[in-house]
Amino acid sequence: xxxxxxxxxxxxxxxxxxxxxxxxxxxxxxxxxxxxxxxxxxxxxxxxxxxxxxxxxxxxxxxxxxxxxxxxxxxxxxxxxxxxxxxxxxxxxxxxxxxxxxxxxxxxxxxxxxxxxxxxxxxxxxxxxxxxxxxxxxxxxxxxxxxxxxxxxxxxxxxxxxxxxxxxxxxxxxxxxxxxxxxxxxxxxxx
Numbered sequence: 001x002x003x004x005x006x007x008x009x010x011x012x013x014x015x016x017x018x019x020x021x022x023x024x025x026x027x028x029x030x031x032x033x034x035x036x037x038x039x040x041x042x043x044x045x046x047x048x049x050x051x052x053x054x055x056x057x058x059x060x061x062x063x064x065x066x067x068x069x070x071x072x073x074x075x076x077x078x079x080x081x082x083x084x085x086x087x088x089x090x091x092x093x094x095x096x097x098x099x100x101x102x103x104x105x106x107x108x109x110x111x112x113x114x115x116x117x118x119x120x121x122x123x124x125x126x127x128x129x130x131x132x133x134x135x136x137x138x139x140x141x142x143x144x145x146x147x148x149x150x151x152x153x154x155x156x157x158x159x160x161x162x163x164x165x166x167x168x169x170x171x172x173x174x175x176x177x178x179x180x181x182x183x184x185x186x187x188x189x190x191x
Contacts, residue, residue, distance in 0.1 A: 004032040006049045014057045025064035027085060047088035063089070067146060075142035076110055086111060096145030098122055104135050108142040120145070165189050 003009065005024075013019060024030045036042040050061050065085060067075070075094050076086055086092055092111035098104035104124055109117040122135040162184075169175050169183055 002032075003030060005030050005046050006032070010050075011053055011057070014053070014059045019057075019059055021060045021062060023062045023064065027063045027065045030063075043084040044088060047084065051088060067094075075108075075146050090114065094142035094146055096142075098138070098140065099144060100140075106138060106140055106145040108140060108145055110142040162189055 001007075010022070014022065031043070031046050035046050050063075053059070054061050063085075076083075076092070089111065090113045091109070094108045094110045096106055096108070098106045101122075104122050106120050106122055108120040112118070120138045120140045122138050122140075124133045124135050125131075126133055165184065165187060166180075169180055175183075
């Protein structure tokens with residue numbers, strides 16, 4: 001049987017082997033097929049089970065979740081499924097790339113119930129030696145490391161000219177489309 005958060009084998013293993021930390025990666029593998037991922041009450045019920053288990057046993061649960069590709073959303077809203085995955089967590093960390101240094105990763109604190117958010121940690125991965133190497137601290141936010149803002153594109157000279165033309169022709173508040181088209185044609189704009 002697949003292992004789910006409400007499976008009694010988890011509690012048995014924690015108690016039998018005195019487990020202090022249990023990692024579940026990814027969260028979607030452990031919620032069970034009957035859990036409705038986008039329904040808060042359904043997600044909250046399954047998450048409340050491991051919260052209670054952690055409180056009773058002293059075991060810390062690290063639950064790994066993946067984000068959607070939707071880059072316009074805030075980091076905290078990019079988790080696949082219900083926001084209740086985030087809401088039920090005591091602390092949420094976001095991992096991504098340092099947008100200022102391609103070879104560095106960043107670990108940002110997204111949510112903290114027990115205190116202030118910690119500063120973002122920068123690190124590199126040494127694949128040859130299998131090491132995580134500390135690279136310093138940063139003021140980067142969770143949003144900046146998972147969806148860096150695209151630099152604003154500079155308008156072209158033609159776009160600047162068209163903008164100036166429209167501002168000038170509309171300075172009195174309005175113009176008909178026929179008037180705008182005739183004036184644009186006469187000015188050599190959009191032809």
